[in-house]
Amino acid sequence: MAHGIKECPSCALDVDRDEHPDVCPYCGYEYPKEKPTTKATAALFVVLMLLFVFYSAC
Numbered sequence: 098m099a100h101g102i103k104e105c106p107s108c109a110l111d112v113d114r115d116e117h118p119d120v121c122p123y124c125g126y127e128y129p130k131e132k133p134t135t136k137a138t139a140a141l142f143v144v145l146m147l148l149f150v151f152y153s154a155c
């Protein structure tokens with residue numbers, strides 16, 4: 098099994114995401130971009146906010 102094979106959420110066909118990273122070659126569905134950095138940035142922001150609230154309360 099190849100590494101980049103993923104099922105298209107629109108047509109449910111297996112697509113090689115290494116060859117077609119953005120759009121399904123069968124139905125033309127545009128895959129939503131996965132941004133792992135967005136989650137990390139949001140988590141960091143929450144931590145900073147908690148630290149700020151914690152220290153300002155003292």
Ligand SMILES: [Zn+2]
Pocket residue numbers: 105106107108109110121122123124125126
């Ligand atoms: Zn598709």
